[in-house]
Amino acid sequence: MWEFWIRSLNASTIFAIAGLGEVVGQRAGVMNVGVEGAMLFGATIGFIVAKTTGSYLLGFLAGIAIGALIGLLHAFFTITLHGDQVVNGMGIWILGFGLTTYIGSPYAGPLGMGRIPTIGGLSPFFFAALVLTFVIWFVLFKTHWGLKIRSVGENPTVAEVSGINVVRTRYWSVIFSGAMMGLAGAVYALDYNPVWSYNLLMGWGFIALALVFFSMWNPYILLSGAVLFGALWQVSLNPESFLPNIFSRYIWRTFPFVITIIILVIMSTHWFSSRWGAAKPEALGLPYEKD
Amino acid sequence: MFKRKTLTIATALMIVASLILGACAPKPAATEAPAASDAKIGFAIEHFSVIEGTTWSGAQDRAGKRLQAKYPNVEYMYRENVAPDQSVPFAEEMIADGAKIVVGNAEFMGMPLKEIAAKYPDVYFVSIVASDLSTERNFIRYFPRQYQALYLEGLVAGALTQTGNIGVVSAFPNVQVLRRTAGFVMGVQDAAKLLNKEINIYVKYAGDWYLPQEERDIATTLVDQYKVDVLTQQTDSGSTLDVATEKGVWYIGKDMDTVGEYGWSNTDTVALSFDTRWEVGYNIMLEQYMAGNQNPTTILYPGMETTMTLADGTVVPTVDLMNNGKTGLDAISPKALPLIPQEILDLVKQRRDQMMNGEWDPFTDHEIVSNGTGLDLEGLPVPAAGTVVKEAGKEATVEFLLAQFNFDLQGTTILK
Numbered sequence: 001m002w003e004f005w006i007r008s009l010n011a012s013t014i015f016a017i018a019g020l021g022e023v024v025g026q027r028a029g030v031m032n033v034g035v036e037g038a039m040l041f042g043a044t045i046g047f048i049v050a051k052t053t054g055s056y057l058l059g060f061l062a063g064i065a066i067g068a069l070i071g072l073l074h075a076f077f078t079i080t081l082h083g084d085q086v087v088n089g090m091g092i093w094i095l096g097f098g099l100t101t102y103i104g105s106p107y108a109g110p111l112g113m114g115r116i117p118t119i120g121g122l123s124p125f126f127f128a129a130l131v132l133t134f135v136i137w138f139v140l141f142k143t144h145w146g147l148k149i150r151s152v153g154e155n156p157t158v159a160e161v162s163g164i165n166v167v168r169t170r171y172w173s174v175i176f177s178g179a180m181m182g183l184a185g186a187v188y189a190l191d192y193n194p195v196w197s198y199n200l201l202m203g204w205g206f207i208a209l210a211l212v213f214f215s216m217w218n219p220y221i222l223l224s225g226a227v228l229f230g231a232l233w234q235v236s237l238n239p240e241s242f243l244p245n246i247f248s249r250y251i252w253r254t255f256p257f258v259i260t261i262i263i264l265v266i267m268s269t270h271w272f273s274s275r276w277g278a279a280k281p282e283a284l285g286l287p288y289e290k291d
Numbered sequence: 292m293f294k295r296k297t298l299t300i301a302t303a304l305m306i307v308a309s310l311i312l313g314a315c316a317p318k319p320a321a322t323e324a325p326a327a328s329d330a331k332i333g334f335a336i337e338h339f340s341v342i343e344g345t346t347w348s349g350a351q352d353r354a355g356k357r358l359q360a361k362y363p364n365v366e367y368m369y370r371e372n373v374a375p376d377q378s379v380p381f382a383e384e385m386i387a388d389g390a391k392i393v394v395g396n397a398e399f400m401g402m403p404l405k406e407i408a409a410k411y412p413d414v415y416f417v418s419i420v421a422s423d424l425s426t427e428r429n430f431i432r433y434f435p436r437q438y439q440a441l442y443l444e445g446l447v448a449g450a451l452t453q454t455g456n457i458g459v460v461s462a463f464p465n466v467q468v469l470r471r472t473a474g475f476v477m478g479v480q481d482a483a484k485l486l487n488k489e490i491n492i493y494v495k496y497a498g499d500w501y502l503p504q505e506e507r508d509i510a511t512t513l514v515d516q517y518k519v520d521v522l523t524q525q526t527d528s529g530s531t532l533d534v535a536t537e538k539g540v541w542y543i544g545k546d547m548d549t550v551g552e553y554g555w556s557n558t559d560t561v562a563l564s565f566d567t568r569w570e571v572g573y574n575i576m577l578e579q580y581m582a583g584n585q586n587p588t589t590i591l592y593p594g595m596e597t598t599m600t601l602a603d604g605t606v607v608p609t610v611d612l613m614n615n616g617k618t619g620l621d622a623i624s625p626k627a628l629p630l631i632p633q634e635i636l637d638l639v640k641q642r643r644d645q646m647m648n649g650e651w652d653p654f655t656d657h658e659i660v661s662n663g664t665g666l667d668l669e670g671l672p673v674p675a676a677g678t679v680v681k682e683a684g685k686e687a688t689v690e691f692l693l694a695q696f697n698f699d700l701q702g703t704t705i706l707k
Contacts, residue, residue, distance in 0.1 A: 003515055007508065101341060101372075108344020109555040110533040193507050195529040198341055200503055237508045240707035249498065 004234055004242070006121040010192055012230025014184050016129040018208035019215065019222050020136050021180025025071075027140060027217055028173035029153035029283040030078055033089030036205025037096025038070040038178050042185025044100040047196045048107050056116060060186050067182015068175050070096075075174040079167055082287035093205070101198040111194035125187045129223070132180075137219040149173050153281035156288040166288050184208065207233070210260040216267065216279035229256045332365050332580065333390035334358055334573070337373040337381055339397040346547040347527065351396045354570035358577060360602040365577065375400045379407055386414055392576055394433075398423060405430045415576055415587055422466035422668070424694045426589035433572045434467075434693060436594030437546070438474025439646050440565035440610040442653040443639050444523070444543050445478020447563050449490055450635040451541050451627060454520045458513030459494040460506050461525040464666040468525050470696040471545075475523065476703055477653050482635055493517050494699070495706040503528040510534035517706075521562070529555060536560045541627065544614070551616035558615050558624035565622075566613035574599040592689050596649030608647060612639075619643060654687035664705045665698035673698050 018035055025032055032038070042063035050059025074092060077083040116124065140146035148169050151159035156166045188204065189196060207229055214229075215222035235242050236252035266272055267279055336355050338348040348371070355367035368390060370381045378400045382393045394417040395401020401418025408416050408430040416427075420434040448457050457479060462468055476492050483490040493513055497505040507530035513519040514534065523543040524531040532549070535542035536556055544564025549555040572591045579587045593609040600606050614622035620640055623631065645651035663676025674680050680698065681687055699705060 007511070105341045105343035109529045109549070109553050110536065112555070115537055193503055193530060193533070195503060195507075195533045197344070197501070197503055197528050202502065202504060204504075234508070237505055238512060244707075 003121075005231075008230040008234045009126050009227065010123045010230075011233050012226040013123055013126040013129045014188050014192060014204060015208045015211055015229050016223055016226035017125070017132065017187060018181050018184035018205060019211040019226060020129075020132055020219055021067075021177040021184070022209060022212045023215065023217055023219060023222055024136060024140070024149065024180070025174050025177030026212060026284055027153045027281055028149045028170045029156060029281055029286065029288070030075070030170055030174045030177075031085045031089065031285050032071075032074050032092065032174065032177060032181075033086055033209060034070075034074065034092025034096065034205075035089075035181050035209045036201060036203065037089075037093035038067050038181035039185035039188065039201055039205045039208075040096040040100045040199070041070055042067045042182030043189035043200060044104040044107075044185075044196065046182070046186030047111065047189040047194075048104065050113065050190055051107055051111055051196075054113065056113070056190060059190050060183065063182045063186025063190075064179045065182070067185065068179040070182065071175040071178020072171075074178065075171045078287065079170050079174070082289065085285050085287075097199060104196055104198065107196050108198070109195065111190065111196070113194070115194070116191050123187070123191050125191060129226075133219045133223045140219070150281070152288075153283055156283055160290060166290070170288070181205070181208075207256050210257055214256075214260045214263050216263070217281060218279075228259075232256055330364060331389060332362075332392070332577070333368055333385060333388060334365050334577065335368045335370075335382070335385040335390035335393045337378050337393070337395050337400065338369060338371045339373055339395075339400050341371050342369075344553065345527070346545070346549060348396060349552070350547045350567050351394075351569050354568065354573055357570045357601055358573055361574075361600075362577065373400050375403055378403045382407065382416070386411055391415065391580055392417065392573070394573070395419065397421070413585075415580055417573075417576065420467070420693050422694055424590065424690060428586060428589070431576060431587060431589050431591060432693075433576075433591040435567055435569065435572060435609045436592060436652075437565070437567060437610050438471055438654065438692075439594050439652065440612055441471055441474035441545070442478040442481075443612055443643055444545075444563050444565060445475040445480075446482045446635055446639050446642070447478075447623060447627070447631060448475070448521045448523065448541070448543050449479040449482025449488070450486060450631040451562055452488075452490060452521045454518045455489055456491050456493065456517055456519045457521045457523070458510070458517060458519035459492065459523055459525060460509045460513070460531045461494050461496050462500045462527075463496050463498055464664075464697075464699075466666070466668075466694060466696050469665055469699060470692055472525055472703070473659075473696065473700045474653060475543075476700045477657055480700075480702060481638070485634055485638065486632060491517075491704060492702065493519060493704050493706055497526055499526075501527045503530045506530040507534055511538075514538045514540055532556055532560070548613040548616065548622075550614055559626050561614055562624045562627040563612060563622055564614045565610055566618075567610050568599070568607045570601075571597055571599045571607065571609040590689060590693075592693060594649075594652070595643070595646040612643065652687070654681070654692060655685070656683065658683040659687070660701040662699040662701045662703050662705075664703070668695070668697045671695060671697055677701065 045066040046059040046063030049062035077088045078085045148164050152166045152169045160166050211225050214225045232255045236249045239249050340348045342348045342352045359365050359367040368385050378395050392415040395404050398421035404416040408427045417431045420432045495509045506526050506528050510531045521541045522535045532542050541562040542560050548564050548566045550561050595608045598606050598608045611618050612622040659681040661674035661678045665673040
């Protein structure tokens with residue numbers, strides 16, 4: 001059973017890091033549905049750099065850098081050019097899938113470096129994800145920066161009037177968001193499953209995206225959701241070992257998405273908003289144009 | 292007025308010239324005479340996946356290059372990542388560029404080529420077999436007898452296991468996978484009998500050919516929970532090999548010598564692998580095409596007994612044990628070699644020699660008994676456990692092996 005939890009927590013680490021990045025972007029009002037694409041870039045570039053230099057550090061830094069660059073690209077199209085956030089995010093995903101297949105193919109196969117040491121079987125990035133969760137929660141809800149980020153995501157016009165530079169705040173949030181996705185991809189390719197093959201994430205970015213809605217844009221709920229989704233993922237791999245003869249693995253695999261849909265339906269009810277307030281950033285997905 | 296008259300005369304001359312030139316031009320491909328041996332021949336492969344870093348398409352690509360090197364008049368052309376709806380348009384593009392043999396390197400995207408076989412009667416079309424065996428006069432089905440090499444690998448795997456547990460990370464039950472796995476299992480069981488060992492063979496399916504995360508998890512489960520110390524795979528990602536390296540267990544490769552070709556690992560982990568030379572079958576097709584044969588062999592199922600000579604003079608069989616660039620017994624990892632009893636090494640050598648000479652085949656020699664698990668085919672349910680599907684010594688027909696082998700061998704444990 002311990003092995004099951006080890007694997008679940010290691011998988012949840014990747015969901016959590018990518019999801020935390022997306023939370024920051026969405027809290028600032030910018031949605032990036034291309035999480036998978038940004039993660040593919042981070043995974044591929046991180047893998048190539050680590051393999052060619054023999055340095056994990058450079059690999060992770062490259063993953064973060066390319067993620068930030070993808071974030072910058074998304075910010076330019078959606079904030080400066082006022083492009084549709086969903087369409088642009090889909091573009092990032094498709095670009096990521098195609099371009100990483102092209103540039104990564106010569107590097108296909110195992111990384112061939114010694115594994116990153118674990119702590120009791122757990123990846124050190126699991127503990128990093130715990131720290132990041134606290135830091136991001138603290139920044140979002142206890143600091144002036146966080147207030148700015150949340151303000152531009154709730155009502156950018158009022159935020160602008162209050163003296164906040166909406167464009168700059170959104171830019172930095174989306175760039176940070178991309179960097180986190182790049183890091184998540186690099187963690188996957190350098191630590192979780194250090195073997196490069198095309199489309200290596202196989203949809204994990206979409207699980208991270210679903211997790212953000214599940215979390216109601218709260219880092220702590222996101223972390224617990226990541227653990228839940230990680231456990232569900234493991235159950236889906238070996239359903240007969242844990243809950244035999246209930247559902248096939250394919251049904252288990254849909255659970256994160258089914259749970260997310262249920263949460264979104266509940267959140268959209270009058271009962272929820274009157275009792276708990278609107279969890280969703282009001283200006284999420286809306287382009288901002290200064291009057 | 293003069294200008295208009297000149298223009299009319301010039302136009303008329305151009306039309307006449309075009310008609311004369313058109314009459315002199317070669318006839319369309321559809322009515323072309325069979326190619327002379329020195330005429331340029333386009334050999335086209337449509338790869339279902341990317342080429343670089345893959346064992347399946349990578350080996351097929353190497354086959355195309357080797358044929359181009361052998362025959363000065365053969366030009367290898369290809370398309371990558373071909374989906375089923377792209378196989379016909381890409382084929383027609385390459386035929387327009389001179390392709391005379393067009394291969395779909397997986398059944399799901401090779402079968403659509405059958406639809407245009409009649410339209411291009413002088414082109415050979417080829418589809419790799421997964422379970423369907425339908426043919427046309429110029430629509431060829433091809434698969435190499437990889438199970439022969441897998442049998443030899445099974446002998447070595449059976450000798451190497453200390454825990455008595457061998458794990459197979461597999462894709463999903465289909466004829467190709469079941470037959471190939473059966474070849475391996477037969478080798479393991481022969482080794483167990485010879486060495487008086489009890490060996491469990493665990494197979495767990497990932498659900499598809501390429502699911503890196505599932506494959507990693509299955510490999511890890513096999514090692515951690517089932518105490519497997521020899522891993523092999525019937526899937527396409529490198530995850531199983533990576534888990535073997537990480538856990539320090541032996542890995543037995545498939546399809547291609549990934550240590551020698553790609554440097555994915557080393558012989559401290561990869562005890563043995565095999566290499567598929569698709570060019571051997573393609574060479575038969577090319578020879579028949581060059582001879583002007585309008586009725587080529589439509590089902591090709593060559594084994595170790597069928598060889599070809601490469602441009603550099605090397606003679607290669609269709610499949611052979613290969614690891615780190617070495618073949619035959621030399622392919623066994625130097626670290627693994629001392630762990631393998633002499634009687635197993637002798638048997639590997641004997642069986643390989645016999646198969647090279649076409650004197651022996653594991654599926655003909657052995658009794659084939661169903662495990663009761665596998666894949667129900669239309670009109671062909673999985674034989675009940677214990678059913679003797681084929682008696683020892685009776686020849687296993689091509690149709691049985693390629694299209695009807697729908698069960699696991701007795702003694703295989705299929706994990707849910």
